[in-house]
Amino acid sequence: MSIEALPEIVEPTEEKVKEAFEKKWNVITWNDPVNLMSYVVFVFMKVLAFTKERATKHMLEVHHQGKSVVATETREKAELYHQQIQAHGLIVTLEEQT
Amino acid sequence: MRTSRQTDHLTLSFNLLECRILRHVLEQIRRNYTCRPEELDPRVASAWYSTRGCKSAGMTAEETQEWVANLREIKGNCLPLLEQWCGQLAAPQEGHVQLRVKLHDAATLLTALNDQRLLAASGSDIGQTEMDLHSPTDIATLPAAQQNALFQIHFLALVMEEILAQLSDDSP
Numbered sequence: 001m002s003i004e005a006l007p008e009i010v011e012p013t014e015e016k017v018k019e020a021f022e023k024k025w026n027v028i029t030w031n032d033p034v035n036l037m038s039y040v041v042f043v044f045m046k047v048l049a050f051t052k053e054r055a056t057k058h059m060l061e062v063h064h065q066g067k068s069v070v071a072t073e074t075r076e077k078a079e080l081y082h083q084q085i086q087a088h089g090l091i092v093t094l095e096e097q098t
Numbered sequence: 099m100r101t102s103r104q105t106d107h108l109t110l111s112f113n114l115l116e117c118r119i120l121r122h123v124l125e126q127i128r129r130n131y132t133c134r135p136e137e138l139d140p141r142v143a144s145a146w147y148s149t150r151g152c153k154s155a156g157m158t159a160e161e162t163q164e165w166v167a168n169l170r171e172i173k174g175n176c177l178p179l180l181e182q183w184c185g186q187l188a189a190p191q192e193g194h195v196q197l198r199v200k201l202h203d204a205a206t207l208l209t210a211l212n213d214q215r216l217l218a219a220s221g222s223d224i225g226q227t228e229m230d231l232h233s234p235t236d237i238a239t240l241p242a243a244q245q246n247a248l249f250q251i252h253f254l255a256l257v258m259e260e261i262l263a264q265l266s267d268d269s270p
Contacts, residue, residue, distance in 0.1 A: 025155070033226040034219045036255055038262045039212055046205060052266075082151050083165065087172045089146075089212045093154035 023096060025078035027071040030091040031062050043088045044070060047081060072097055101260040108204060108264055110197040110257070112187075117195040119253060121187040127210050128180040130217065131173045135166060145220040146173075146213060173213075176206050183207070204261055211254045222247035 029040075037059055044055035048070060061068035071081050078094050085092040100111040112120060130138060135147040147169060152162040186197050199207055218224065222244045229251075231237050237245055 033229045034215055034224070034251065035212065036258060036262075039208065039258060042205075042208065042262055042265070079155065082155065083168060083172075086148070086151060087169055088209050089216050091148065091150065093151045095154060 021074055023075065024072050025075055026069045026095045026097050027073065027078050027081045027085070028067050028093045028095055029058070029062050029070050029085060030093065031066045032091050035090060037063060040090065043085060043090060047084045047088065099257065099260060101264055103201075103264045106201055108199045108201065108261065110199065110260070112195050112197065114190055114193060114195070116253075117187050117190060119250075120197075120257065121184055123214050123250065123254065124180055124184050124187070124210070126217075127214050128177060128184065130213075131177055131180070135170065139221055141220040141223075142217050145216045176210055179203055179206050180210060199261075201265075204265060208258055208261055211258050215251045215254050218247040218250045224248060224251065 029044075040059045040062065041052065041055040044050045044058055045052060048055075050058070058068045058070050070085075071078065073081065082092050082094050099113075099116055102109050102111075130142070135143040138146070147166050149162050149166065152165055157165065183197060183199070187195055189195070219229075224244060224247050228240065228244060228248060231240070231248070237248060240248070
C-alpha cells in the first residue's frame with residue numbers, strides 16, 4: 001500500500017465520527033388514538049428518565065399538537081430511544097436536527 | 099378488580115369473569131409474541147413493528163431488518179413472565195383470582211396489555227371516531243367485531259390504570 005492512499009481511508013472515518021458525535025437527531029413521539037395518556041407519561045419517565053412534570057408536559061404536547069420532540073441526541077442514543085419507545089407501543093420517528 | 103401494593107410486588111384481584119378475559123388476553127399476547135412479524139395480521143404487524151421511524155432515520159433495508167429483529171427479541175424476552183402470569187390466573191380460589199406481579203415486572207405487564215390494546219384496535223379498524231364513543235347506545239351501532247374490540251380495549255385500559263395508579267409515586 002502506498003502512503004498516498006492513506007488520506008482516502010481516513011477521510012470517510014472522520015465523516016463517520018462527525019455523524020456519530022456532532023450531528024444531533026430529534027426523537028419525535030406522535031399522537032395516536034389508543035395509547036392512554038397516563039401510560040405515555042409512564043413510558044417517558046421510564047425510558048427518558050423524565051420527572052412526572054416533564055413527562056406530563058410532553059404527553060400533553062403530543063395530545064394537543066400531534067407530536068413532541070422528546071429528546072435531541074447523537075445518532076446512537078437517538079436510535080436507542082427510538083427502539084425503547086417503540087417497544088412500549090408508542091409511535092416514534094427520528095429526524096436530523098436542522 | 100382490586101389492586102394493592104406490597105413492599106416488592108402488586109396484588110391484582112379479579113373476579114372469575116375478569117380473570118377469564120385477562121387469561122385469554124395474556125395467552126393471545128403470548129402466541130403473537132412468538133410469531134414473526136410476517137406471520138401476524140399485517141395491520142397488527144404495522145402497529146407493533148412499524149418501520150416508520152426506521153424510514154425517517156434513513157436506515158438501510160439491512161439495518162431495518164436488524165432493528166425489527168431486535169424489537170421482536172424484546173417482546174420474546176417477556177414470554178417467561180407471560181407464562182407465569184397465565185399459570186397464576188389458571189388457579190381460581192373461592193370466586194376470585196389473585197395475580198402477583200413483582201414491582202420490577204409491572205412495566206412488562208403494562209406493555210403487554212398495551213400491545214393487546216393496539217392489536218385489538220388495528221385488527222378491527224378502531225380509530226379516533228370509535229375510541230370517542232362512550233355511550234352503550236352509540237357503541238351498539240358498530241359491527242360486532244368492533245364492539246368486542248372496544249370492550250377489550252376499555253377493559254385493559256381499566257387494568258392498566260389500576261396498575262399505573264399504584265406506580266404513580268415512583269420516580270425513575
